[in-house]
Amino acid sequence: MPNYSLTLNIDPTDLNVIKAAGQRITLAKPVGSGDPNVVWLSIDPFQSTTVEWTEDYWIYSSTTAISQGAAITKLSEVTPGPAIDAGYYPFTPAATFGVFQNDPSVNSGTFAAVNNMPYTQYPTLTFGLSQSAMVNKTLAERKPISAQLVPSQNQIQMTPFTTVYVWLQSQFASETIITKITSNTAVTKFGGGVSDITLKYEPTRGVFMPGTGAAKMLEMGLIELRTPLLL
Numbered sequence: 001m002p003n004y005s006l007t008l009n010i011d012p013t014d015l016n017v018i019k020a021a022g023q024r025i026t027l028a029k030p031v032g033s034g035d036p037n038v039v040w041l042s043i044d045p046f047q048s049t050t051v052e053w054t055e056d057y058w059i060y061s062s063t064t065a066i067s068q069g070a071a072i073t074k075l076s077e078v079t080p081g082p083a084i085d086a087g088y089y090p091f092t093p094a095a096t097f098g099v100f101q102n103d104p105s106v107n108s109g110t111f112a113a114v115n116n117m118p119y120t121q122y123p124t125l126t127f128g129l130s131q132s133a134m135v136n137k138t139l140a141e142r143k144p145i146s147a148q149l150v151p152s153q154n155q156i157q158m159t160p161f162t163t164v165y166v167w168l169q170s171q172f173a174s175e176t177i178i179t180k181i182t183s184n185t186a187v188t189k190f191g192g193g194v195s196d197i198t199l200k201y202e203p204t205r206g207v208f209m210p211g212t213g214a215a216k217m218l219e220m221g222l223i224e225l226r227t228p229l230l231l
Helices: 012-020 214-220
Strands: 003-009 024-028 041-043 048-054 058-062 087-091 111-115 124-135 138-144 148-151 155-158 163-169 185-189 196-202 207-210 223-226
Touching: 003 163, 041 048, 041 124, 058 111, 058 138, 111 124, 111 148, 124 155, 148 155, 163 207, 185 196, 185 207, 207 223
Parallel strands: 003 196, 087 111
Antiparallel strands: 003 048, 024 041, 024 163, 048 124, 058 124, 111 155, 124 138, 124 148, 163 185, 185 223, 196 207
16 A cells, blocks of 8 residues: 655744644545545644555444534444455444445445444444554554444445645644634645655745745645635
């Protein structure tokens, strides 16, 4: 599986301001169409922060409601992992994931589960993908990157992307559901031969930006800068 690395640099003067404001570096990844809806990693910033990960995923289930600021509690997870794509895992009445089933209707790169929990026990459950990362060589293990409500006896299909959203905020911890990103955001696009990206915080714009070769990276679409008005 591909390995990726994102390095985020902050000048000491700017870091002092960020620390005083209680802000943290925040990363999220989209699953399916639209923007991310879960904070994957909330990181205490240093002058240089490096996040490394492999494109491996797990499927989890939870009773956490899909609401702004809700902290996800994983109750069950596919084991052994990582999860296999192009098929589905049945989620059983025993609240565990069953044996993987091949299914030609599930595309390569897509992960799926069928919620077989009886309606009388739980009318709906929350399902999503989780992913591990190394943050400055410290493991952040299987943190959720998505969350979606799935009614009883229904299937969910989840297609993760290698895009990573990066911004500063002080409100939300890792594994938290968000309904909207309200800060200036850098959207980094890995894959297609791009495995390492380095950004530096630009205080005049309040966003992480590429340094050398910035214009080229923006022109190639490897970095996209967004403001809340565009979200």
